[in-house]
Every structure is written in structure tokens, then in C-alpha cells.
Amino acid sequence: MERLCLPEIFNFAAGPAVMPVTVLAQAQRELLSWSGSGISMLETPFTGDAFKAVLKQTRDNLRSLLNIPENYHILFMHGGASAQFSLVPLNLLGAADRADYIETGYWSRKTMREASRYCNVNVAASSSNTSFDRMPDTWRLDPGAAYCHITSNETANGVQFYDIPDTNDLPLVADMTSDFLSKPIDIQRYGLIYAGAQKNIGPAGLTIVIIRDDLLGRAHTTTPAVFNYQTQAEAGSMLNTPLTFAIYLTGLIFHWIAGMGGVEAMARNSEQRSARLYQAIDASDGFYHCSIQPAYRSHMNVCFTLDNNALTPFFLNSAAKEGLINLKGHPMVGGVRASLYNAMPDTGVTALINFMHHFVEKHHHYV
Numbered sequence: 213m214e215r216l217c218l219p220e221i222f223n224f225a226a227g228p229a230v231m232p233v234t235v236l237a238q239a240q241r242e243l244l245s246w247s248g249s250g251i252s253m254l255e256t257p258f259t260g261d262a263f264k265a266v267l268k269q270t271r272d273n274l275r276s277l278l279n280i281p282e283n284y285h286i287l288f289m290h291g292g293a294s295a296q297f298s299l300v301p302l303n304l305l306g307a308a309d310r311a312d313y314i315e316t317g318y319w320s321r322k323t324m325r326e327a328s329r330y331c332n333v334n335v336a337a338s339s340s341n342t343s344f345d346r347m348p349d350t351w352r353l354d355p356g357a358a359y360c361h362i363t364s365n366e367t368a369n370g371v372q373f374y375d376i377p378d379t380n381d382l383p384l385v386a387d388m389t390s391d392f393l394s395k396p397i398d399i400q401r402y403g404l405i406y407a408g409a410q411k412n413i414g415p416a417g418l419t420i421v422i423i424r425d426d427l428l429g430r431a432h433t434t435t436p437a438v439f440n441y442q443t444q445a446e447a448g449s450m451l452n453t454p455l456t457f458a459i460y461l462t463g464l465i466f467h468w469i470a471g472m473g474g475v476e477a478m479a480r481n482s483e484q485r486s487a488r489l490y491q492a493i494d495a496s497d498g499f500y501h502c503s504i505q506p507a508y509r510s511h512m513n514v515c516f517t518l519d520n521n522a523l524t525p526f527f528l529n530s531a532a533k534e535g536l537i538n539l540k541g542h543p544m545v546g547g548v549r550a551s552l553y554n555a556m557p558d559t560g561v562t563a564l565i566n567f568m569h570h571f572v573e574k575h576h577h578y579v
């Protein structure tokens with residue numbers, strides 16, 4: 213199914229990002245009357261059986277997509293991933309006064325800055341000395357830390373974890389906002405996973421938290437009840453009005469992922485799509501350049517620069533005229549960023565690669 217626009221638009225935004233057209237079309241069809249009810253999902257009370265069934269189905273589908281064991285709770289929270297930067301220390305520190313953080317780019321730095329308001333942040337590993345061009349492999353964990361936090365995919369820098377060192381008994385906490393549901397994960401390695409929905413799985417604001425049950429009940433007494441993992445787990449994420457429409461839409465996306473072959477298929481697709489794009493960058497004789505070490509290049513956010521940086525605005529404008537939109541790099545990083553989330557069709561990557569080839573042919577004499 214295509215959108216009704218000419219030329220076809222391919223949205224490479226880092227988030228909010230491209231969603232499956234079939235899901236948007238279904239939401240449109242159901243907007244005025246959801247499931248024959250005569251009212252919209254937007255108008256459906258959260259305390260009624262209809263919404264409770266949607267919430268249960270969405271939770272069950274996520275459990276099955278990621279094989280989440282029964283001793284993990286799935287919470288649907290407000291506030292975006294940034295709220296979790298504070299909620300993780302507020303809920304998990306317990307009696308401890310410190311936590312380990314792995315510094316790998318823009319988003320982990322933001323997380324650390326926020327966490328330092330609540331505890332001592334031990335930088336257990338960092339790749340800042342190589343300008344975040346890789347994930348650090350030597351970690352020095354603090355025996356007194358309450359947990360160890362990683363950012364599994366650095367959206368702004370385009371660097372991703374593929375191999376995470378063992379933290380043994382120390383709970384591993386991961387911000388998976390920009391690679392959630394893009395591949396299978398071994399949930400049991402994690403104490404807590406959180407992800408803002410606006411990349412791979414739905415509308416901004418909704419935040420998924422997956423937490424192992426032994427980590428509940430440690431929240432600081434000042435933690436607001438709606439942001440307390442234990443109270444939300446006990447209330448089934450319905451302590452206050454949940455993000456009903458966002459949860460419904462995310463449920464449609466979970467269903468779409470399952471129908472496409474699950475997270476295994478998502479992983480194969482994103483690996484192939486990103487490999488084709490990196491290959492085009494590497495084969496451009498230096499016209500385009502990706503500074504991330506090959507083993508750590510993100511399958512989700514392909515970041516690159518033009519050798520002649522003065523051409524970058526022209527590249528972005530020309531791409532947009534061809535329907536290749538939102539390719540501008542993160543403001544703190546610059547350059548170009550093509551986000552290839554689950555809903556990006558292969559044809560979008562082909563169109564981008566063709567555009568890049570033509571751009572080189574026209575402009576290589578400026579290099």
C-alpha cells in the first residue's frame with residue numbers, strides 16, 4: 213500500500229518516525245467507530261472492558277514478540293524515554309548512592325547528566341576519547357553500584373551495541389528507545405529495559421518499561437506514584453489514565469511486526485538495508501564518509517558526512533525535492549542521518565542510494 217502522494221515520500225526521520233502505512237490506514241478506518249462500537253478509541257474510557265482488552269492484547273503480543281519471561285512486568289508509562297533518565301535512579305537505587313553508566317554518545321550523556329541529580333554516576337566505560345566511533349569493550353564496574361546503564365543504540369551518533377559484556381549480578385538497565393523490537397534480545401540478561409515508542413513502535417510519549425520483578429519495591433519515598441514501577445505494576449499500568457490511543461496504535465504495530473515475521477525478520481531487514489547504505493558510502497571514494505567503526509555501525513541510524521561539508525545543505529534540499537525527507541543529522545552531530553526503522557521500505561533505501569550516486573556524479577568536481 214502506498215500513500216496518496218506524488219512523488220512517493222520516504223521519511224528518514226529519527227523520531228517521531230515512519231510508521232507502517234497499513235497500520236495508519238487501519239487506524240484511519242477505525243477512527244470514527246472502533247470495532248463497531250460507534251465511538252472512537254480516542255473516546256473510549258480506560259476503565260471499560262473494551263480498552264482493558266486492548267491493553268491486555270498489546271501486552272500479551274509484546275510478551276510473545278520478545279519472549280519475555282513471566283517474572284518480568286511490562287509497563288506502559290507516560291513521559292517519554294527522558295522521564296526514565298530520572299525514574300531509573302529514583303526507582304532502582306534503593307539504599308545505594310551510586311550507579312554505573314556506559315558513556316557512548318549524545319543520549320547516554322544526557323542520561324548521565326540527569327542521573328547525577330540523584331546519585332554518584334560512575335563512568336564505568338566510555339568511548340568519548342575516540343569521538344564515540346565505537347562501543348567501549350573494557351568496563352570497570354563499581355561493586356557498590358545499584359545497576360549498570362547502557363544506551364543500546366545511540367540515535368544521534370549512529371553507533372550500536374552488538375555484544376554486551378556480562379554484568380553478572382549487577383542489574384543491567386538499557387535505554388532501547390531507538391532499537392527496540394528491531395531484533396531478538398535475551399531479556400534475561402537485563403534487569404530493566406525502557407523504550408520511548410516514537411521510533412520503531414508508535415507515537416511519542418508512550419514509554420515501554422520491562423522490569424524484572426525482584427527490582428520492584430526499591431523506589432525512593434519521594435517518587436510520584438504514577439512514576440513508581442511497583443505501583444504501576446500492581447495497577448496494570450492503569451494507576452491514572454493511560455495513553456489509550458497510543459497503546460491501541462502500538463498494539464497495531466506489534467500485530468504488524470508479528471505478521472511480517474517477528475523481530476527475526478525485522479533484524480534481517482534492517483541488517484540488509486543498513487549494509488547496502490554503508491556499502492554505498494564506503495564505495496564513494498571519500499565523497500561520503502562514515503566515521504563509525506564498521507563493527508559498531510548502527511542498523512537503525514546511518515550517520516555520515518560529505519567530504520565537502522559546504523555541500524551538505526544542498527544535498528539535504530535536493531534529497532527532499534526527490535521525496536527523501538528528514539535526512540538532516542542531529543543538531544549536535546551535524547551531517548546526514550538516515551534512520552532505517554522497521555517501517556522503512558527497502559525501496560526507500562534504494563531511492564536514497566540512487567540519489568546519492570547521482571549527487572556524486574553531478575558534484576564530484578567540487579571535492
Ligand SMILES: Cc1ncc(COP(=O)(O)O)c(C=O)c1O
Pocket residue numbers: 226227291292293294295319363365366367368387388389390408409416417
Ligand atoms: C536513545 C534515546 N533515548 C532517549 C530519547 C528521548 O526520548 P523522548 O523524547 O521520548 O524523551 C531518544 C530520543 O530521540 C533517544 O534516541
